[in-house]
Amino acid sequence: MDDRGAAEGGGTRAQAIQAAGPGRSRSPRRGGRGARAFLCARVQESRRAGMTKSAARRPVLSLRELNRAMLARQLLLGRANIGVVPAIERLAALQAQWSPSPYIALWSRLVDFRREKLWSAIERHDVIRARLMRGTLHLVSARDFYAYAVATQDLQRGAWNRLQIGNGVDPKKVAALAIAFARKPRPKEEVLEHVQARIGGALGGPFSWLVWRFVSAHADLVTAPPGGHWEYGGTDAPYVAASHWIARGERPPEEDALETLVWRCLAAFGPATLADIAQFAGQVPPRVRPTLERLAPKLRTFSDQEGRLLYDLPRAVRPGADVPAPVRFLPRYDELLISYKHRDRVIAPAHRRAVYTKNAIVEAVFTVDGFAAGTWGLVRTKGEAILRVAPFARLPPRERAAVEAEGRELLSFLAPDATMMGVRFA
Incomplete structure (x- = not known):
């Protein structure tokens, strides 16, 4: 599946060779490169033909229609009279790299929003601040945290695993030590010192932040107040293990977590392409593709004016292109500005x-x-x-x-x- 057609084109190159039959996979030219080029051209031609037929059957959404759908999902056609936690779940997540950003984002989207409403939700542990999508700080609801943590773990853990496991470090032991120590909020330096003292010299690397990412990703460490406060501009907020901070919930199976992420993304940013969903998640498209294929029978599909395949929830709102849109101010790093691969609608x-x-x-x-x-x-x-x-x-x-x-x-x-x-x- 690619941006223009999911599960509609041909299979792998090996499948194409098998389908060609004996003697049909050779090019009139001699040599492997010529044969490969010939096969690739045949496969691409087949895919284009399939995509053209399929795209012709899909409704086409104009740029303004996509824009209005985006604004409606993002609560930007009119301020919503809902609470902070349901709003964050409706929006999927809020970027929190710049401390005031989520506050301004909610002010532009909610009726009578005040700073203390978000801060109170953070203090009650109903809203969680952690590194999730794209490896950057986000605010998410406590209910969604574990799904996002598991869905993005390939990015969060993968790079750090290669460095540390190669040195003989056991991630499970690291996680157990960090979780036990971070039962209450602690500075990250203290958490690192505690774990390193018990693991030994194997846990290390050229940069301390790499080691910290490894530890925090495996232990599901989240930031605690003052992290998330409007006036907190630092990057060294105390950390605490999510298992001690969040009252309910646990890490779901990866398949379920990815489905939750895709569903939330489409609810907040749909209609969206595979590349858009991967951009939101901070993943490569092949990692998201199997999940989207499983969900496809439950979804509606459209095309944009460039012929790209768009997925959406079947009952999601899609206003007309002529619906008026009020002036709105969005903060630095607003999720809306980052979460699309194809940003023309923004x-x-x-x-x-x-x-x-x-x-x-x-x-x-x-x-x-x-x-x-x-x-x-x-x-x-x-x-x-x-x-x-x-x-x-x-x-x-x-x-x-x-x-x-x-x-x-x-x-x-x-x-x-x-x-x-x-x-x-x-």
């Missing part, structure tokens, strides 16, 4: 260099008519709070006024103590 190609920087920062954006229309940032000087807005192109007066009005509301959330506020356009 931002036009011409504007991406202004958002996705060379040093891996994903800038904060505001949307107009559902699409990214510029970047923004907060400037604080003493009692003053200024929202600097940099549109990608000149905004018509009505849209400019809408951006300014929403920007002033955002300022009241970002800087409630400011004595002077203003929105300035670049």
